[in-house]
């Protein structure tokens with residue numbers, strides 16, 4: 488029997504990513520749980536996360552989780568594959584609140600789909616960790632998995648230079664390499680990459696791509712419900728945005744996935 492404490496359940500949920508990428512998760516979350524109080528932290532000063540060391544990524548994650556601890560959150564959503572891959576295993580038992588990492592929370596559902604060959608596009612640090620392969624094989628050890636790092640894609644998204652020929656050529660080159668393995672599905676294993684679907688789908692049908700965000704937000708909803716942590720009233724929630732640098736660029740590029748109704752506050756951790 489779950490006991491629901493309404494005051495405790497009104498505590499906010501904190502999201503974070505290196506930049507606008509995590510908004511691809513955040514926007515889906517707000518659609519399915521529109522009354523939750525939320526924070527979003529974009530760590531733009533350290534962007535991109537994909538070329539950072541494990542130690543640096545653990546450090547960033549700890550600083551953000553400590554910031555959210557001060558804000559008395561009931562949960563933190565690691566809306567970043569790189570941080571989920573490199574930092575989550577180390578910091579997961581250091582906090583009293585729930586921590587939801589995108590890779591580990593969505594692997595089971597992805598691995599249970601009727602597929603034999605799967606490709607993963609991700610950052611260099613995520614690919615290096617092999618956490619996607621580890622997590623998928625935990626649920627389906629027969630799955631053929633190919634991980635490819637795309638070091639330029641985060642900067643293409645954060646700079647908004649989607650239409651440049653150099654961006655298209657870079658995207659095309661990685662996609663062609665991936666298509667050689669004849670994947671049934673390709674995971675967009677970085678929360679920035681769904682912003683590139685309009686370009687990727689000029690080359691191959693968008694149906695081949697899996698954005699783990701859909702599975703992830705459903706998982707969070709179910710787990711909050713099972714833990715008796717869902718906010719139960721329909722009172723208008725608050726949402727607040729923080730960035731460690733470049734608030735204007737964040738607000739401008741965020742708009743593809745989520746229209747912020749106020750500027751993010753600068754907060755360097």
Ligand code: DGL
Pocket residue numbers: 504505506508509534535536537538566567568569570610613641676677678679
């Ligand atoms: N969007 C993040 C991810 O999912 C981080 C990308 C980066 O900053 O390199 O991995």
